[in-house]
Amino acid sequence: MSTPERPGGPDEQPLQVIGQLAGGIAHDFNNILGVIINYARFASGSLPPGSPAHDDIEEIRRAAERGVGLVRQLMILARREAGTAVVFDLNELISGLDGFLRSTIGAHIQVERRLREGLWPIADDPARIEQILINLAVNARDAMPGGGVLTFETENVEIGAGETLASPNVQPGRFVRLLVSDTGTGMDSEVAARAFEPMFTTKASGQGTGLGLATVYTIVTQSGGMIDLSSEPGLGTSVEIHLPAAEGGVAQATRPTQAAPAGRGESILITEDDIAVRRVAERILESAGYSVRSAGGGTEALDLLDDPSVEVDLLLADLVMPGMRGDDLARRAVAMRPGLNVLFMSGYSDQAPPTDLGPTAGRVDFIDKPFDAGTLLERLRELLA
Ligand SMILES: Nc1ncnc2c1ncn2[C@@H]1O[C@H](COP(=O)(O)OP(=O)(O)OP(=O)(O)O)[C@@H](O)[C@H]1O
Ligand SMILES: [Mg+2]
Incomplete structure (x- = not known):
């Protein structure tokens, strides 16, 4: 393969503008998408099996999921989303992607994994690292319309001070090396040089937004890692990523999605100002066997909590609401009802969800x-366990 491109990285100026725009609409936009996704599920669930409308509804759901992905990439690019770091095993994350790969990549592409045993854990947000894997896998798929091989490789490497010189923000030390390569069309040097630019794409409109590699770059550099790209027209592409290994710490299991666990009649108080989102939450919880009360804002919720005849095991509260904020509501709620569990719903905002609600709080997530x-439902089960 040709000499690796050392990406200069996305230009900061347009990213700031994107960030301001995206930040302004992301919260509302996500609420809207969440409503579409959930009603698509409800509608699908109430149709007789074999109805031709299933496929149409599935397309609606998928389009909305794409919208969610797009907002997510914009927020990462705008550096508005920091994520929550846990110590985990990258190999496990790659193996867990099996279902996604089978459904998204297609049978014409063979997926190979050469995952080093005893890989050092990394401390990062698994969702962000998964975003890297997905973006690279989708690029590889698009580059291999006639089939080919997509390979994930991992290994442990120590990098000395001399080798991080080109990336002044990277500390030398122990790294996990991830190599994602394909046997696709490759890129000529002009495309390769611009590949990390935000909104640079060679794909038809609707097929690509040009945010994929820019997002990958942002995640890697924010994680204190390094990224290189090498590509040869006609032969394929490989992206090499170094992520810093976690200092000490034992890897936690990244949780695989399980069948939705049901409620056992516990009482949930929903507080959400967006009426459509509130209805979605009510419907999900009621059909799962929870007893549900809801409020459109903090004051209304406190009135309910003040009534001793209203049972509440858990407060499900939007973090960002006009009037009383979700965290203020929760602080007052746990003072009134010691032991109350709280689950915050948070879209994109500059406000981080609080973890400490004082000594009278139950579990908080x-x-x-x-x-x-x-x-x-999974999150509720964990809190109510
Ligand atoms: N594995 C690859 N093989 C060949 N070309 C690639 C590969 N990955 C990226 N490219 C080229 O780099 C461009 C930018 O990639 P990037 O992932 O940033 O955006 P995109 O794939 O076009 O759109 P998006 O990822 O936002 O859907 C692509 O349009 C393509 O020309
Ligand atoms: Mg892409």
Whole structure:
């Protein structure tokens, strides 16, 4: 393969503009997409099996999921999303992608994995690292319309001070090396030189937005890692990524998605100002066997909590609401009802979900918006266990 391109990285100026625009609409946009995704599921679930409308609804759901992915990439690019770091095993994350690869990549592409045993764990947000894997896999797929081989390789490497010189923000030390390569069309040197630019794409409109590699680049550099690209027209492309190994710490299992667990009649108080999102949450929880009360804002929720005849095991609250914020509501709620569990729903905002609500709080967690029924129910089960 040709000499590796050392990417200069995305230009900061347009990214700031993208960030401001995206930040302004991401919260509302995600609420809208969440409503579409969940109603598509409800509609599909109420159709007789074999109905031709299933496929149409599935297309609606998929388009909305693409929208969610796009917002996510914009927020990463705009550096508005920091993510939550845990220590985990990259090999496990790659293996867990099996189902995604089978459904997205297609049978004409063979997927190979050469994963080093005893790989050092990394400390990062698994969702962000998964985004890297997905973006690279999708690029590889697009580059191999006639089939080929997509390979994921991992290994441990120590990098000395001399080797990180080209990346002044990278500290020398122990790294996990990830290589994602394909046997596709490759890129000529002009395309390769621009590949990391945001909004640079050679794909037809609707097929690509040109944010994939820019997002990968941003995630890697924010993680203190390095990225290189090498490509040869007609032969293929490989992207080499070095992510810093975690200092100490034992890898936690990245959780595979399981069948949605049901409620056991526990009482949930939903507080959400967006009426469509509130209805979606009500419907998910009621059909899963929870007893549901809902409020359109903090004051209304506190009134309910003040009534001793209203049972509440868990408060499911939007973090960003006009009037009383979700965290203010939760602080007052746990003071009124010691032991109350709280699950915050958070879209993109500059406000991080609080983890400490004081000594009277029960368990506290948060869920990203938009959520689907499975994730919401899983999170509730964990909190109510
Ligand atoms: N594996 C690859 N093989 C060949 N060309 C690639 C590969 N990966 C990226 N490219 C080229 O780099 C361009 C930019 O890639 P990038 O992932 O940033 O955007 P995209 O794939 O066009 O759109 P998006 O990822 O936003 O859907 C692509 O349009 C393509 O020309
Ligand atoms: Mg792409």
